[in-house]
Amino acid sequence: MIKPAVPYAFAKANGIVVTDLADGLAHxxxxxxxxxxxxxxxxxxxxxxxxxxxxxxxEFDDLLSALYNTADSGAAALADDLAQDLDLSRLLQDIPRVEDLLESQNDAPLIRLINALFTQALRDGASDIHIDPFETRSVVRLRVDGTLRDLIEPARALHAAIVSRV
Structure with missing residues (x-):
């Protein structure tokens, strides 16, 4: 199976999954x-x-579950995790600087980040989401199969804003 070419939410809502990309044709x-x-x-x-x-x-629901199951192990799973982390990192970069965040009435970038965190947690089958403050940064971790896995590291100044919206 290939890495899904369309997001899970789109595939589920619209009833369409891409099973293969070969010879210039999408199956x-x-x-x-x-x-x-x-x-x-x-x-x-x-x-x-x-x-x-x-x-x-x-049959479609069974296929959807099989294609979007992230229980794989090894290098392919690590590569998938890194790609998913990049998406969250991109969302994290969209959040305005702290001074702007405190002055702004627009919480959309932060809310998109939190929604992406929840989506990632559901996709990974996480039982817990940990948002831990440290001296210079915060760390968002997911507990999957009893093991905490670092997801993103937002600036420490964003910690209160993230926690208050969760």
Whole structure:
């Protein structure tokens, strides 16, 4: 299986998953009753023609779970984790500097970061989310299978803002 080419939320909501990208063709599986406009969006995003196969809702849900299961181990899982961390890091960079954050009425970047943290925790099957303050930074960790795994390290000044919105 390849790393999913569309986000989990999109795949679940629209009933479309990409199962393979080969020879300039995207192989997709579509849940019966899926909106065909979503297929056009996948084609536009990937920039290649699609070959579609239909499945009933139960079969599609099983495939969706299998494709987005992050219980893999080894180098592939580490690479996936790093790619997911980069997305969170990019969101973290969108948060304004602390002085601006205190003056701003717009919490959207911080809320997007928190939503991404929850999404990542659900995707990884985390039982806990730890937001720990240190002297110069905070650390957000997920407990997966009894082990804490560092996710991101926001600036210490953002700690209170993150915790208060969780």
């Amino acid at each position: 997709v599986v579509v849940r019966n009753g899926a909106h065909m406009g979503a297929l056009a969006e996948v084609r536009r995003t990937l920039g290649m023609p699609l070959q579609a196969k239909r499945l009933n809702a139960d």
